[in-house]
Amino acid sequence: MIDLDQVRAEAQTSIAAAASLEALEALRVSLLGKKGSISLLMKSLGDMGPEERKAAGQQLNLVKDAVAAALDGRKADLERAALEERLARERIDVTLPARPEAEGRIHPIAQVMDEMTAIFAQMGFSVAEGPDIEDDFHNFTALNIPLEHPARQMHDTFYFGARDDGSRHLLRTHTSPVQIRTMLASKPPIRIIAPGRTYRCDSDMTHTPMFHQIEGLVIDKATHMGHLKGCLMEFVTTFFEVEEVPVRFRPSFFPFTEPSAEVDIGCSRQGGELKIGKGSGWLEIGGSGMVHPNVLKACGLDPDEYQGFAFGMGVERMAMLKYGIPDLRTFFESDLRWLKHYGFLPLDVPTLSGGLTR
Ligand code: PHE
Secondary structure (H helix, E strand, O other): OOOHHHHHHHHHHHHHHOOOHHHHHHHHHHHHOOOOHHHHHHHHHHHOOHHHHHHHHHHHHHHHHHHHHHHHHHHHHHHHHHHHHHHHHOOOOOOOOOOOOOOOOEOHHHHHHHHHHHHHHHOOOEEOOOOOEEOHHHHOHHHOOOOOOOHHHHOOOOEEEEOOOOOEEEEOOOOOHHHHHHHHHOOOOEEEEEEEEEEOOOOEOOEOOEEEEEEEEEEEOOOOHHHHHHHHHHHHHHHHOOOOOOEEEEEEEEOOEEEEEEEEEEEEEEOOEEEEOOOOEEEEEEEEEEEOHHHHHHOOOOOOOOEEEEEEEEHHHHHHHHHOOOOHHHHHOOOHHHHHHHOEOOOOOOEOOOEOOO
């Protein structure tokens, strides 16, 4: 007769020593599996006489239950240990500060266009767009600049090669063609801004062949120049984040506006430092005027029914004035040190409620 106590003790020892769930499973099979040692002992009961079988059977069942319990217990221990090990391994410290500051920067041009858009959006303007490659009609003719008009020479236009019909496409010289596209595509009341790239064949200290403008257009039945001035005054104080900025209209000429005015804002220059706001100096920031009746007509609008104003500002110039960037050409040099200095953090999206600049 085999010593069942010893069988149990040995089984319990090796179960306690099982180091992994796999090892424990192998052990279970070797003890309680179909051909396991304890199962074989159970089978051997069949060879015994009734009395002996009864006693041995009870004993063996106790051993079997004890071994099964030991297996379950060890399994639970190993599983708990595995979970704890995993929890320790995958631990994250949520109190750590965020990753190091992002390397990338938003270019001042993009930032300023976003700031301007946020301000005009607040005033009820929506953003309109047009293509950089324009045709003569949208860039000139519909803007009351007919062929042979001297204003065409002023624009230093980049032209593409002639097409079969003799017409030539061009790189838009201003964002004003978006006025035309908007008036042709929608009915008044119209209240849009159009920020975007513009091109002129000009390159020196203060000109780059590609630059940015933001156009504004308001058309309805009763809009007048007072609205234009009020709109620009509101824009300028919000943009420069100062209490008061004087705005001055200087008579000027644009073929597509009548009357036309150049827009100046007040500034002071003291000790070589330029400050936007009250002062004795003036700075030009763009052109403006009441939309010319011929432009309305070219877009199918009756000038006796509708009128409105338009303005155009240089984005680089606004960025230079606001952020004290001295040299226009540096905008386009892709110098990473410059961008790191003048650029903006990607998550600091300008909003009027959160602050234009933080
Ligand atoms: N398009 C003009 C320019 O580029 C600016 C402007 C826009 C003037 C709208 C008046 C009205 O110089």
